[in-house]
Amino acid sequence: MERINRKGLVLLGCGKMGSAMLAGWLARGVEPGAVWIIDPKPSDWLRAQGVHLNAELPTDPAVVVVAVKPQMMGDALPALQSFGNGATLFLSVAAGTPISAFAAALGAQTPIVRAMPNTPAAVGRGITAIVANDPAGADGLALAEALLSAVGQVVRLEDESQMDAVTAVSGSGPAYVFHLIETLAAAGEAEGLAPELALQLARATVAGAGALAENADDSPAQLRINVTSPNGTTAAALEVLMDEREGFPALLRLAVAAAANRSRELGQ
Numbered sequence: 001m002e003r004i005n006r007k008g009l010v011l012l013g014c015g016k017m018g019s020a021m022l023a024g025w026l027a028r029g030v031e032p033g034a035v036w037i038i039d040p041k042p043s044d045w046l047r048a049q050g051v052h053l054n055a056e057l058p059t060d061p062a063v064v065v066v067a068v069k070p071q072m073m074g075d076a077l078p079a080l081q082s083f084g085n086g087a088t089l090f091l092s093v094a095a096g097t098p099i100s101a102f103a104a105a106l107g108a109q110t111p112i113v114r115a116m117p118n119t120p121a122a123v124g125r126g127i128t129a130i131v132a133n134d135p136a137g138a139d140g141l142a143l144a145e146a147l148l149s150a151v152g153q154v155v156r157l158e159d160e161s162q163m164d165a166v167t168a169v170s171g172s173g174p175a176y177v178f179h180l181i182e183t184l185a186a187a188g189e190a191e192g193l194a195p196e197l198a199l200q201l202a203r204a205t206v207a208g209a210g211a212l213a214e215n216a217d218d219s220p221a222q223l224r225i226n227v228t229s230p231n232g233t234t235a236a237a238l239e240v241l242m243d244e245r246e247g248f249p250a251l252l253r254l255a256v257a258a259a260a261n262r263s264r265e266l267g268q
């Protein structure tokens with residue numbers, strides 16, 4: 001973070017993802033005075049952080065982080081063109097937008113890292129996949145990894161083409177899990193539980209199972225088997241859920257494919 005504090009970090013777009021990352025950086029020792037935010041609608045939280053807000057930018061920042069919606073990229077990038085083709089690293093978390101789109105807008109020699117984080121970053125439990133172009137090199141990847149590891153795990157991809165599948169699994173994945181909590185609670189209500197109790201049970205079950213899956217030596221499959229008594233209640237439920245044509249596997253396969261396809265469309 002020393003290089004950031006010396007040369008500065010510019011963050012374009014400080015909504016859900018931008019705020020989660022900024023909170024992690026500030027907690028890791030990035031000084032508020034080294035951060036410049038560009039966002040037309042800053043939140044109250046952001047205003048209280050002591051960062052430069054929509055102010056004149058430093059001439060040679062260490063990194064420009066791009067966290068606007070892919071659809072806003074065309075409007076937003078021209079303001080950053082002066083940082084292209086130089087030493088400034090561009091780090092984008094935008095879904096779908098390929099490295100080639102940034103290189104076209106900013107110059108072919110611009111160091112660019114494309115990343116896909118997820119919202120558990122807000123509690124330091126995210127996972128981010130990263131991939132870089134040649135001008136970014138090992139140094140750019142290391143800086144991106146240092147920044148993103150402030151909000152969780154980081155994995156490096158071998159090829160940018162993996163990004164659509166990554167987006168569909170871990171980028172969008174938290175939404176599938178939140179929906180699981182919602183629908184598990186609703187099913188509990190349908191079995192006669194009060195709404196608050198059903199939600200408490202569903203939320204704690206998903207959080208607890210997630211923690212167990214993360215920390216146990218057993219595979220998720222073994223952990224599932226550990227819950228399943230012969231001819232018991234879990235076996236009855238899994239017979240429905242694991243149905244090959246209509247169960248979870250087929251449904252998630254379709255959902256993840258839809259997300260990956262949308263990611264590819266965004267990149268057109």
Ligand SMILES: NC(=O)C1=CN([C@@H]2O[C@H](COP(=O)(O)OP(=O)(O)OC[C@H]3O[C@@H](n4cnc5c(N)ncnc54)[C@H](O)[C@@H]3O)[C@@H](O)[C@H]2O)C=CC1
Pocket residue numbers: 012013014015016017018038039040041042067068069070072075076093094095096116117118119171172
């Ligand atoms: N929300 C998520 O789960 C994830 C989002 N992403 C990516 O992160 C990016 C941001 O998404 P969110 O934070 O969810 O969106 P958001 O809507 O919460 O934040 C976007 C921010 O950009 C600002 N903005 C709009 N136009 C701008 C402009 N011209 N210049 C500067 N700032 C501008 C908005 O005021 C807003 O604060 C997207 O590209 C998305 O694909 C990536 C992984 C996960």
Ligand SMILES: O=C(O)[C@@H]1CCC=N1
Pocket residue numbers: 095167171172
């Ligand atoms: O829904 C989206 O497009 C973004 C990317 C991954 C999660 N949210």
